[in-house]
Amino acid sequence: MIKVALAGNPNVGKSVIFNALTGAKQKVGNWPGVTVEKKEGICEHRGKKMLIVDLPGIYSLSAVSIDEKIARDFILNEKPDVVVSIVDASNIERNLYLTLQLIEMEANVVVALNKMDLAKSKGYRIDARKLSAELGIPVVPMVAIRGEGIEELKNTIIHASHMQRKPVIRYSDGIERYIELLKSKVVENSILPEYPSRFVAIKLLEFDEEILSRAGIGEEVIKEWISSVS
Amino acid sequence: MDFVSELALARYEKIGEIVGRCVERVEKPKTFSDLVDTVVTDKYVGIPIFLSFMWAVFQFAYSVSAPFSDAIDVFFSACSDWAKSSIANPQLASLIGDGIFGGWGFVLVFLPPIAFVFVALAILEDTGYLPRAAFVMDRALTKVGLQGKSFIPMLLGFGCNLPAIMATRTIEDDTDRKITIMVNPLMSCSARLPVYVLFAGVFFEKVAGAVITSMYMLGIVLAAVMATLFRKFIFGGKPSPLLMEFPPYATPAPRSVLMSARNRTLVFLKKAATVLFIGALVMWFLTTYPWDATNGGELIENSYASAIGHAVEPLIRPFGLDWTAGVALVGGFLAKEIVVGTLGMIYGVGEEEVADVIPEHFTPASALALMIITLIYLPCLATLGILRQELGSWKWTAFVVAYELVLAFVVAWIAYGIAVGLGVA
Amino acid sequence: MRLHNLKPGTIAIVSDIVGNSALRKKLLGMGLTKGAKLRVVRNAPLKDPMEIEVRGYHLSLRKAEAENVIVEVKEE
Numbered sequence: 001m002i003k004v005a006l007a008g009n010p011n012v013g014k015s016v017i018f019n020a021l022t023g024a025k026q027k028v029g030n031w032p033g034v035t036v037e038k039k040e041g042i043c044e045h046r047g048k049k050m051l052i053v054d055l056p057g058i059y060s061l062s063a064v065s066i067d068e069k070i071a072r073d074f075i076l077n078e079k080p081d082v083v084v085s086i087v088d089a090s091n092i093e094r095n096l097y098l099t100l101q102l103i104e105m106e107a108n109v110v111v112a113l114n115k116m117d118l119a120k121s122k123g124y125r126i127d128a129r130k131l132s133a134e135l136g137i138p139v140v141p142m143v144a145i146r147g148e149g150i151e152e153l154k155n156t157i158i159h160a161s162h163m164q165r166k167p168v169i170r171y172s173d174g175i176e177r178y179i180e181l182l183k184s185k186v187v188e189n190s191i192l193p194e195y196p197s198r199f200v201a202i203k204l205l206e207f208d209e210e211i212l213s214r215a216g217i218g219e220e221v222i223k224e225w226i227s228s229v230s
Numbered sequence: 231m232d233f234v235s236e237l238a239l240a241r242y243e244k245i246g247e248i249v250g251r252c253v254e255r256v257e258k259p260k261t262f263s264d265l266v267d268t269v270v271t272d273k274y275v276g277i278p279i280f281l282s283f284m285w286a287v288f289q290f291a292y293s294v295s296a297p298f299s300d301a302i303d304v305f306f307s308a309c310s311d312w313a314k315s316s317i318a319n320p321q322l323a324s325l326i327g328d329g330i331f332g333g334w335g336f337v338l339v340f341l342p343p344i345a346f347v348f349v350a351l352a353i354l355e356d357t358g359y360l361p362r363a364a365f366v367m368d369r370a371l372t373k374v375g376l377q378g379k380s381f382i383p384m385l386l387g388f389g390c391n392l393p394a395i396m397a398t399r400t401i402e403d404d405t406d407r408k409i410t411i412m413v414n415p416l417m418s419c420s421a422r423l424p425v426y427v428l429f430a431g432v433f434f435e436k437v438a439g440a441v442i443t444s445m446y447m448l449g450i451v452l453a454a455v456m457a458t459l460f461r462k463f464i465f466g467g468k469p470s471p472l473l474m475e476f477p478p479y480a481t482p483a484p485r486s487v488l489m490s491a492r493n494r495t496l497v498f499l500k501k502a503a504t505v506l507f508i509g510a511l512v513m514w515f516l517t518t519y520p521w522d523a524t525n526g527g528e529l530i531e532n533s534y535a536s537a538i539g540h541a542v543e544p545l546i547r548p549f550g551l552d553w554t555a556g557v558a559l560v561g562g563f564l565a566k567e568i569v570v571g572t573l574g575m576i577y578g579v580g581e582e583e584v585a586d587v588i589p590e591h592f593t594p595a596s597a598l599a600l601m602i603i604t605l606i607y608l609p610c611l612a613t614l615g616i617l618r619q620e621l622g623s624w625k626w627t628a629f630v631v632a633y634e635l636v637l638a639f640v641v642a643w644i645a646y647g648i649a650v651g652l653g654v655a
Numbered sequence: 656m657r658l659h660n661l662k663p664g665t666i667a668i669v670s671d672i673v674g675n676s677a678l679r680k681k682l683l684g685m686g687l688t689k690g691a692k693l694r695v696v697r698n699a700p701l702k703d704p705m706e707i708e709v710r711g712y713h714l715s716l717r718k719a720e721a722e723n724v725i726v727e728v729k730e731e
Contacts, residue, residue, distance in 0.1 A: 011358075011477040019489055028493045035407070035622050037399060039493075056402075060684030064677045065470070066404055090478070092253060093710045094686045096245045118478065122261065122711075125254040134248045145483055171240035178233070205233040207676065226233075235672060238683035242691070267713075276700040365715045369701035372717070378704075471720050472704055473681055476713035 002050045002161045003078065004043075007071060007102060008086030009095055010057030013114045016144045017086060018054045021154070031056075031070050045154040053080070059094070061101045063210045072210075075107050076195060081161045083107040084153070089119035089126055089141070099135070103169055106196040110160045111139040112153055117146070136167025168198065178205060178226060185225055191215045263478040267362065276366045283363070284385050287354065291347040292389040292420065298342035306335025320526050324518055333510030336565070337503050340392060340612060344498055347386060347393035348491035351400070354382075355490070356482035360400065361474050368472060374454035375461030377401070377469040380410040384453065387417030388446070391613045395620055396494060403470035409460050411620055412630050415609040416453040418446050421566035425604045428570055429597040432588045441598075445605055452606065452637065498616070509611040513564040530575045535560055545639075546603070549646045550596030559603065565610050595649035599642040607638035656728055658693075659705070659721035665695045667726035674723035686710040687724055 008014050018026070022041025031038045039054040055074060056067035063069045075083060085102050087095040102109045113128055132139035138156045142149025170176055182201035186192070192200050192215050203211040204222050212219065270279055310331040317323035354360050364378030371377050376384070379401045386394035395414050401407040426445050430438040461469075516535040518524060523532035530536060539557030546556060554576045561572035570584060577587045592600065608631060609617060618627045661667060669691045672679050686709050687693070693709040704717045 009475075011475060015490070016483070016486060019486065026493075028497060033622075035399075035404065035620060060680065062680040062684060064680055065402070067402060091710075091712045093242070093245050093249055094712060096248070097241055097684060097686070100241045100244065123256040125256060127252045127254075130252040131248065134252060145486075169244060171237075171244055175233075175236055175240045202237065206237055206680075207234065234676065234679060235683055235689065238680075239688045239690070242686065242688045271697060271699065271706070273698075273700045361715070365699050365704060365706065366701075368717070369699060369703045468719075471678055471681055472715060472717045473685055473720065474715045475685075476706065476715060 002048060002082065002158065003080040004050050004052050004157055005055050005071075005074060005078075005080040005083045005107075006052060006086060007055045007075075007083055007098065008057060008112075009059055009088065009091075009098060012057070012086045012088040012095065013144045014054060014057060014086050017084075017112060017114065017142075017150070017153070018052060020144060020147065020150045021050075021052050034066055034070070036066060036070060043154065045158065048158050050154075050157060053078075058098065060098060061105070062206070063208065069210070072105075075102070075105060081108060082110055082157050084110050084112050084157065086112045086114055088115050089113050090115050090122050090124065092119070092124070092126065100169060103135070103137070103167060104202055105199050106166050108160055108164050108166070109137045110153075110156050111135065111137060112142055112144075112149070113139050114142045114144050114149075116141050116148075117143045135169070137165055182222070182225065191217070261478060263358075263476075266479055267476070270359070270362050271365060280363050280366050283354075283359070284382070287347075287350045287382075288385065288389060290350050291386070291393070292343055295342035295346040299339045302338050302342070303335060306331050306338070310335070321521060324526060325514075328518065329511050329514040332514060333507050336510045337507050337612075340390070341495070341499075343390055344393040344396070345491060345495045347389075347397065348494045349487060351382070351397055352487040352490040353482045355400070356480060356487055358477045358479045361476050364472075364474065365476075372469055375457035375459075375469075376410055376413075377403075377406050378472065378474075380406065383410055383414060384417055387414045387419060389420055391415050391417065391419050391609065392498070392616050395613065395616050396498060398620065399494075405465045406469050408621065408626070409457050409465065411617065412460060412626075412633075413453040413457045415613055415617075415630070415634065416449045416456065416606065418449040418605055419566065421610070422604055424567065424570045426601055428585060428588070429592070429601050432585050433592070433594040433597045441601075445601055448602070448641075449605055452641070456633070456637070497619075504615075509564060509615075513561070513611075517561075530557070530572075536576075546599075549599035549603075549642055550593055551600060552591055554591055555596075555600055559600075559607065562604060563608050563611060565612070566604065569604060595646050598649050599646045602642045602645050603638045605638075606634055606641060608634055656726055657722050658695075658707070658724035658726050659718040661695045661726070661728070662731065663695050663697045665731050666692065666729045667695075668692055668729060669724060670727050671725040672723055673725065678720065678723060682720070682724065685714060686712075692729075693726070 006014055006018055018039060018041065021043040026039060026041035029038050030036060036056055041052045043050040043052050053074065055071040058068045058071050061068055061072050063072050083102055085099040087099060099109065099111060113126065119126060128139045128141040138160055140149055140153045140156050142153065144150065179198065179201050182204050183197050186197045186200045192211070200211060207219050207222065269275060310327040313327035313331055314323045317326060363381065367381045368378030371380050383394045383397040386397055391414055394417070395411050398407050398410050401410060426442045430441040434441045516538070517530055517533050518526070519534055520532070524530060536557050538560050540553045542556035542560065543553040554573065557576055558569045558572040561568040574584045577584065579587055614627065617630055618624060621627055669687050669689055671689060672682050672687060691709055693707050696706040696708055696713065698705045704715045705721060706713055706715045
């Protein structure tokens, strides 16, 4: 069974897409140990079975709040075959922030570009093909509430589960210098080898509490490494 | 170098580049949402509009659902009567009639208001109005340890605390949610009203209305006080950051609304209903046994429940209350609606004649104490079940019960003392 | 100049975000990064929270949170 996670900001239409994919075959419960709602369902398409897990709506994967922790842990530890990053096309800039973080995590990302109708009414014209080329991952334009794009999304998820595209999106040279530096330290010292090294490097740079404590490294060590470059 | 903001910046820079190449802005019209917001979050009209929406939700959920609840009540009463008349063995008849049908009826009567509350909530959520409501009310609520999104659950508590507590799922932050849940039972639900009406009517005739209103106000004030204390001493610190997006308004999709309501109602049915049903059976047992002594449940004063009432009496005697009040309060644990009916059963009169008998067992001061205890002392069994479910542990649920009991006695003691001191005894 | 002091209608550019790391990460994640342009839309009826428009969407935040956003005013 293909394990699929649905990620996205609150209000992007995640529930609508979840319901459209799973229909009545869904189960509502709680994430273990917390009172956050967990929704899971089955989607059958062209002879393939997909387990769809609805992650809590989050703005970023910094693991500061419980919702973010749940989402991040699920992606890192449960390793879903595909992560659908649901993006509200009418609010595309802020929504892509999460998508970039998912790409940093080297998840197998498919973008569901939802609310295309709303974007249009706000005066935006989005070229989904170009966006896909820029990001290096599939982008499916949708108006989920009208059912538009659902079939294409199902096809794309199945296709992506075979493809495993893991693009690297490079940021400005200035910051890439530091990311590369930390990445080499991560590889050298075998820091958290179970996670992608670029992801770990970025999180260490951000002084991410969870990654720091898992790796058993303090902020001072990172600061030392950084100053050794400049 | 501060990498947290540098990385955030780097990401947004990248996004800016990408978006610049893929997205074209044609025009920026003033959207419908902007126009609606101008009214709905307006300095003068914003709060009144919010209050009217809340009133509408309330009316919808509790008034519209009432006929359904009544129908369920009638149906199960009929089943109960049928069972009791058709089954030969009297104990079995009582078990099936009062225990099982009575128990199911009791649980399912909650279903319509809960379902309708969830429908109303889902509609509000889907339209995108909820963030605006939280925006308007946030300041008032953060001052007392709550936050903007607490308002709807607190308000729903005036109808019934069970769906109100389930409605706290819209609050993302765990601590904010817990505090809202823990003080919710202090919002005086509709089941407590008959107690106020009875006692205020008998002892405070001229000012009955004012007394009843002050019960509600007392609940609100206590909720504010307790929330502030919980925030300060147990959970520490401030409410989680607001940082809330205003999505554009949208027409709610019927399918989405119904599915959301259905899922949440099923959660209620699965968890709380089991607790409730078992509790109803237990109460049936306590009020009906020992079988011979109570003559099949008729003479409630000989039942185990009555024994509990007597056992409880020493605790409430300081307020001028006797064992009959004790039994009524024990019954109130099952459902606050039962308090008045239980008194009727004990005094051997119908519900309409209870008012005449009351002065023999109560004084104005002790009546006041009873009202206050009813307001505060315990969540009813149904609410207890949902507290356990939403708080996630028996530890926190026990804490809620404990603080409410203590608070009930403290406030009742103070009120009783003042009433006696003023010569109202 | 800090965000919480701005009046409705003001347009400003974010210079920096200060404060505890958890809040900073949240503010940054929501798009309040250096150079981001924002417009103050209104204050709530009880004066707090405030509503701003940034990166094409509307965000409401408490003045206590907005205090952590250092801005440069462009027009009032």
